[in-house]
Amino acid sequence: MKKKYENNLDMETCSNGMLEVKNLTKRFGTNVVLDNISLTIEKGKTTVVIGPSGCGKTVLIKHLIALLRPNSGEVYFKNRRIDNLNENELNRIRTHYGFLFQGGALFDSLNVTENIIFPIRQHCKITNWREVEELVKAKLAMVGLDGFQQFYPANLSGGQRKRVALARAIALNPEIILYDEPTTGLDPIRADVINELILKLQKELGVTTVVVTHDMTSAYKIADRIIMLHNGKIIASGDADHIRNHPHPVVQQFIKGQVSEDDLAVLRMSGTISQAQFLPRDFE
Amino acid sequence: MIGIVGAKTISGVSNMGQFARFVWQSMIASLRSCASSRTYPLIWTQMNIIGVRSVPVVMITGAFVGMTLAVQAYDQLAGMGLEEHLGILINISVVKELGPVLAAVMLAGRVGGALTAELGTMNVTEQIDAIRSMGTDPIRYLVVPRFLACLLLTPVLIIYADLMGIIGGHFVSVIQLGINSRAYWNFSANGVELWDISIGVIKGFFFGAAIAVISCYKGFTCKEGAQGVGRACTEAFVASLISILALNFALAVIFKAIYNTFWQLKSLV
Ligand SMILES: Nc1ncnc2c1ncn2[C@@H]1O[C@H](COP(=O)(O)OP(=O)(O)O)[C@@H](O)[C@H]1O
Ligand SMILES: [Mg+2]
Numbered sequence: 001m002k003k004k005y006e007n008n009l010d011m012e013t014c015s016n017g018m019l020e021v022k023n024l025t026k027r028f029g030t031n032v033v034l035d036n037i038s039l040t041i042e043k044g045k046t047t048v049v050i051g052p053s054g055c056g057k058t059v060l061i062k063h064l065i066a067l068l069r070p071n072s073g074e075v076y077f078k079n080r081r082i083d084n085l086n087e088n089e090l091n092r093i094r095t096h097y098g099f100l101f102q103g104g105a106l107f108d109s110l111n112v113t114e115n116i117i118f119p120i121r122q123h124c125k126i127t128n129w130r131e132v133e134e135l136v137k138a139k140l141a142m143v144g145l146d147g148f149q150q151f152y153p154a155n156l157s158g159g160q161r162k163r164v165a166l167a168r169a170i171a172l173n174p175e176i177i178l179y180d181e182p183t184t185g186l187d188p189i190r191a192d193v194i195n196e197l198i199l200k201l202q203k204e205l206g207v208t209t210v211v212v213t214h215d216m217t218s219a220y221k222i223a224d225r226i227i228m229l230h231n232g233k234i235i236a237s238g239d240a241d242h243i244r245n246h247p248h249p250v251v252q253q254f255i256k257g258q259v260s261e262d263d264l265a266v267l268r269m270s271g272t273i274s275q276a277q278f279l280p281r282d283f284e
Numbered sequence: 285m286i287g288i289v290g291a292k293t294i295s296g297v298s299n300m301g302q303f304a305r306f307v308w309q310s311m312i313a314s315l316r317s318c319a320s321s322r323t324y325p326l327i328w329t330q331m332n333i334i335g336v337r338s339v340p341v342v343m344i345t346g347a348f349v350g351m352t353l354a355v356q357a358y359d360q361l362a363g364m365g366l367e368e369h370l371g372i373l374i375n376i377s378v379v380k381e382l383g384p385v386l387a388a389v390m391l392a393g394r395v396g397g398a399l400t401a402e403l404g405t406m407n408v409t410e411q412i413d414a415i416r417s418m419g420t421d422p423i424r425y426l427v428v429p430r431f432l433a434c435l436l437l438t439p440v441l442i443i444y445a446d447l448m449g450i451i452g453g454h455f456v457s458v459i460q461l462g463i464n465s466r467a468y469w470n471f472s473a474n475g476v477e478l479w480d481i482s483i484g485v486i487k488g489f490f491f492g493a494a495i496a497v498i499s500c501y502k503g504f505t506c507k508e509g510a511q512g513v514g515r516a517c518t519e520a521f522v523a524s525l526i527s528i529l530a531l532n533f534a535l536a537v538i539f540k541a542i543y544n545t546f547w548q549l550k551s552l553v
Binding site for chain 2: 062065067087088090091092093094095097099101102103105106107108118119122123172
């Protein structure tokens with residue numbers, strides 16, 4: 001019954017590489033954000049990309065769905081090159097994706113129900129509204145928000161928005177879901193619910209998953225493979241144990257949440273806090 | 285120094301190219317959408333927001349223009365004993381120039397600002413990316429309904445402005461300044477041709493299209509942050525205003541040429 005609203009665009013299925021990035025470089029002006037990166041995202045697996053804020057995680061994940069185009073390098077979806085396609089061709093391919101944006105990116109002018117059925121309406125003609133209502137209810141129940149159908153995004157908390165956005169991302173039952181910091185800004189319990197949900201989607205539906213995060217608890221819990229980005233390069237790649245025992249000092253600092261010696265030195269050098277503060281007499 | 289000028293020139297040219305591409309895509313998408321009933325509800329919503337709610341502003345603008353013209357022009361004409369020609373002067377000015385231009389300027393402020401702010405906010409909160417990520421063309425979903433609503437409704441709003449300008453001018457001339465009503469209308473009817481009114485209305489299509497395209501483009505290319513949105517709105521307003529005035533001049537030249545060749549021939553026949 002629900003099959004009707006699912007993807008029916010057939011594409012040749014193929015080897016294990018669901019997504020492949022080859023020698024990708026991205027610059028904004030002179031700022032090189034991604035520097036010659038290559039990686040393969042395996043079908044049915046969960047790949048987690050970690051790295052400090054501003055290291056280019058969002059930029060990387062947006063290249064996987066061709067929302068951004070590389071300066072050089074290639075991106076393949078199921079062995080088909082997508083980084084050079086035009087938007088019309090991409091629109092068909094993108095229906096196979098779900099994308100959870102960092103801030104949710106819900107449409108302010110639409111309520112929760114309308115937000116969730118947006119992708120359905122764009123790609124199918126809705127004939128049976130009762131069925132769609134049930135679908136919305138089911139998707140909302142999955143993220144623990146059944147009953148919020150008529151709310152507008154402005155009246156939801158940040159975490160609730162993110163969960164509605166997740167419900168919207170899985171509305172078309174995508175084969176691949178990209179999550180941009182799904183647990184950031186959620187309380188630990190909610191964060192764990194999202195982790196469980198990501199695992200459930202991957203286990204039950206065989207969804208290929210890419211998660212970008214700096215939440216190591218979440219990364220260890222859901223990852224089949226963890227990739228660490230630093231200065232535009234991949235400096236570590238492997239399963240959770242491999243990362244835990246990785247010899248690279250930057251990886252160790254990041255996963256343990258330690259400040260580097262250089263940063264500490266700056267703090268020590270700048271003297272006492274009061275010296276760095278403005279005092280009322282400075283303004284007289 | 286030369287480097288800076290060079291870089292500015294390059295970025296200016298590439299921005300122009302980007303804008304031209306945006307306009308082209310919007311036109312194509314608009315033509316396509318006319319055939320698909322799915323966009324009709326969206327267009328309808330935008331028509332309400334853009335058109336219906338602008339009616340009071342535009343009518344007030346028109347009325348004041350007409351009334352002010354009457355007050356200002358009366359002394360000069362009365363000095364020459366031509367006060368009964370006041371009607372033709374007011375009505376021609378309102379219908380041909382002031383009604384369309386000032387209505388468009390008000391719309392650039394009221395509608396253009398709102399469009400840029402809305403789309404700019406959607407851009408910086410990744411809502412436009414979200415539309416793309418779900419396999420929908422944001423130009424088709426966001427720009428086309430707004431573009432078509434502006435294109436179709438600006439001429440209508442100009443007619444409102446014209447009407448109110450004519451009524452305002454008549455009100456001041458006849459009731460305030462005591463000009464004979466019949467003479468006022470007779471001179472007006474002889475002086476104002478259908479051609480003059482059509483010019484004003486045709487201008488409306490161009491002004492509406494310019495306002496919509498510029499405002500949407502500025503929203504789509506808006507920089508991050510609340511400051512970015514504010515800046516985009518200001519830039520959109522200034523750009524709309526200048527293009528309205530420039531278009532008005534260009535159209536005046538073109539229409540004059542057309543008038544001289546065709547309309548006079550027709551009246552000879
Ligand atoms: N549209 C853009 N224009 C210019 N610079 C950008 C743009 N998007 C991202 N950047 C830059 O790319 C870098 C990485 O950003 P991002 O991928 O958002 O980091 P994060 O890892 O926190 O998600 C930042 O230095 C940011 O300034
Ligand atoms: Mg990010």
